[in-house]
Structures are given as structure tokens and as C-alpha cells.
Amino acid sequence: MDVYQKLQERLDSNAAGAPAAQAFSKILRLLFSPEEAEVANYLTWRLQPISKLAEKTGMDSDGLTAMLETMADRGVIFAKVKPGAENRYALLPTIPGLFEVPFMRPERNPHLKELSRLWEEYHGEGMSNSHAGSPTPQMRVVAVNETIPMVSEIIPFEIVSDMISRARSISITNCACRVSVNACDKPLETCFSFDDMADFLVERDRARFIDKDEAVKVLKMSEEAGLVHAINNSEDKLGVICNCCGCCCTLLRGLTEIKNPNAIATSAYVVEYSPDECISCYLCVERCPVKAIEENEDLVAIHKNDCIGCGLCVSTCPTESLILQRRETPPQVSPTGKELVMTVLEEKGKLEAFMTVNQE
Ligand code: SF4
Ligand code: SF4
Ligand code: SF4
Structure with missing residues (x-):
């Protein structure tokens, strides 16, 4: 061989x-x-x-x-x-x-x-x-902080800024999908890594360290630019935060182009629309990265099954006609990164191969 x-x-x-x-x-x-x-x-x-x-x-x-x-x-x-x-x-x-x-x-x-x-x-x-070949996705969407409804069941691992506050070190670098596919002019320096991976990327001059305040500013800037926050699908700590566009991102295109529902897990929320105050500005149609909203007879039509719960439409709607609501059954999140890896390996039938390599 x-x-x-x-x-x-x-x-x-x-x-x-x-x-x-x-x-x-x-x-x-x-x-x-x-x-x-x-x-x-x-x-x-x-x-x-x-x-x-x-x-x-x-x-x-x-x-x-x-x-x-x-x-x-x-x-x-x-x-x-x-x-x-x-x-x-x-x-x-x-x-x-x-x-x-x-x-x-x-x-x-x-x-x-x-x-x-x-x-x-x-x-x-x-x-x-x-x-995306396992029923358990390796990444999940987290909603824009300000669009998460203020109710008691908010859980810290659903709030990206809370997750950031637990990190030992944070690095930021260019988004590989946008550099590679180059289909839009959205900001490039939006890809976060944490702890050991952050240290490695900075040591090798592939990224720069940022503090928690700058991290929160980059998240805000990403949200304003219409980028979806996506993180590793575990509760314990952050490995990466991607800020993804619908046109270049491998994960989102896995949903929209390859139609693989396991490409990325939705957030715990889904959009809800009340047409009474809607002024048909269609900002939400422009903002939705997965085309879950479309123009419809002077109003908008929402395809809830396609909504990933990112909150990008909610934060832009000038009339508060859109809100996020907690899903009846939010997707499961692995308690730890290690458990996530083991689950995915088992679901893909690769656990033995992985262990064999590691025992060499
Ligand atoms: S997954 Fe998203 S943020 Fe990460 S590199 Fe790809 S587009 Fe960029
Ligand atoms: S409708 Fe689109 S923009 Fe709005 S929360 Fe759902 S996926 Fe995000
Ligand atoms: S952004 Fe709000 S007001 Fe504008 S079309 Fe969408 S729901 Fe209606």
C-alpha cells in the first residue's frame, strides 16, 4: 500500500x-x-x-x-x-x-x-x-445572545459568551471556508480556537490571541454581518467557534446543498412569526442563511423545519414580528467533548480503528 x-x-x-x-x-x-x-x-x-x-x-x-x-x-x-x-x-x-x-x-x-x-x-x-455521517452532529448552532428568550430554562452552554468565559486561552484567525470558497465578502477573521489548539495556532503564527472582551466584540461584529455562531456539540468547554455564512460554510452547505440533516445540530430554539406588525421589509429573508424564510403574498412564509435557530432574523426585524421560542425537544448536547467523540466514533463504526491507531 x-x-x-x-x-x-x-x-x-x-x-x-x-x-x-x-x-x-x-x-x-x-x-x-x-x-x-x-x-x-x-x-x-x-x-x-x-x-x-x-x-x-x-x-x-x-x-x-x-x-x-x-x-x-x-x-x-x-x-x-x-x-x-x-x-x-x-x-x-x-x-x-x-x-x-x-x-x-x-x-x-x-x-x-x-x-x-x-x-x-x-x-x-x-x-x-x-x-456528518453520524446521527449525532459534531457541531451545533448557538443563537445570537440577545435573541434568546429571557425565561428560566436558559442553560449556560446555550450562551456562547458564557462558554467563552470558561476558556483558558482564545485565538482568532481567518475563516477557512470563506478563504477557500470565496463566494462572499463577509468578514474573514472570525474563527475562534480555544486552549491547546489556540496555543498551537498562535505558536505557529496561524492565529493571534485575543482576550474575552475582544472575543465578545468579534461575536457581535459577526452577528451584525449575518454570520451564524456554530460551536462543538458538547457542554463542557469550547473547542472552536465558527461564524459561518450560508454560501461558503461546509457545515451549512451540508444542510442546504447536500441535504444532510446531521451536518450541524440546530440551537435549542426555533423562529416564531406574528404577521400583525410585519412591514414586509424582507430583511429577514436576506438574513436567513438557510433560506427558511421567503417572501409570500406581501408577508413572509417561514419553513420551521429548515430553521436552525440562529436568531439572525430576530435581531434584525425592525417590528419584533419574529422571536425565538424554545423547541419542544431541543437537540441533545454531549456532556463532554470526549463523550461526543466516543459517541460519533461508535455511531460511525470507527471506534476500533481509532483505538488501534492510538495503541501503536
Ligand atoms: S465552518 Fe464556518 S466559520 Fe468555520 S471555517 Fe467554515 S465557514 Fe468558516
Ligand atoms: S428563520 Fe433563518 S435566520 Fe431566522 S432563526 Fe431560523 S435559520 Fe436563523
Ligand atoms: S424583518 Fe420583520 S418586518 Fe421585515 S419582513 Fe421580516 S418579519 Fe416582516
């Missing part, structure tokens, strides 16, 4: 998935040299110290460190480097990971156009359905 096929199979053992496809084979060849792909085939989903990797690969520690460092700098593997401790390295999944990181600093990517074309092809060839 060639090193790239072996690497594709290894990457496919992650919850994100990496199904075999011509486009992905070409992507791997652009991201990894044959020697790098061979070394990546020794990495696991757990961080491993350089001494262990040198033993596994039979390479000398200095040469191996130099190779892994250039790979981490290019954002094709994950690394943790701490003064006084051994460097540690791990695989990066496809999403979020191999897709996003190379697009975060587009000016430094010599293969930008080719990678954009190939990822677009790959999403259609099976990557989107593979990512």
Missing part, C-alpha cells in the same frame, strides 16, 4: 473522517512529501514524545524533530512544545484541521487555488457526508 493511501486510512479512523477519494489523494500529495507522509503514518491521535517517535521510526531525534517542526509550522500535524519538556506531536484530523489550518494564512500558501478546488471537489465526493 502506498504511503498516501495508508495515511488516508489512518486519518479516516478519526471521528471527522477522511474517506478515500481522488481529490483527497491529491490533497495529501500537496500537503505532505512522501517522506513526511511516511513519518505521519507513525503518529497517533494522542500526543507522543519525540523520543518515542524516534524509536518507532528508527530516525535520529534531531532529524525527526526538524521534519516534524516544519510539518507543524505548515499546519499539517499538531504539536505541543513546552520549555523544559520533550516536544510532542500528533495527527491533525481533516475537519477541523488539515482543511482549515493551511487556509488560515492564505498569503503563505503556495497551493491555495489548487487546494481550494480540490477541497470543494472532496466535500462533494463524500467528505461532507462522512463528517
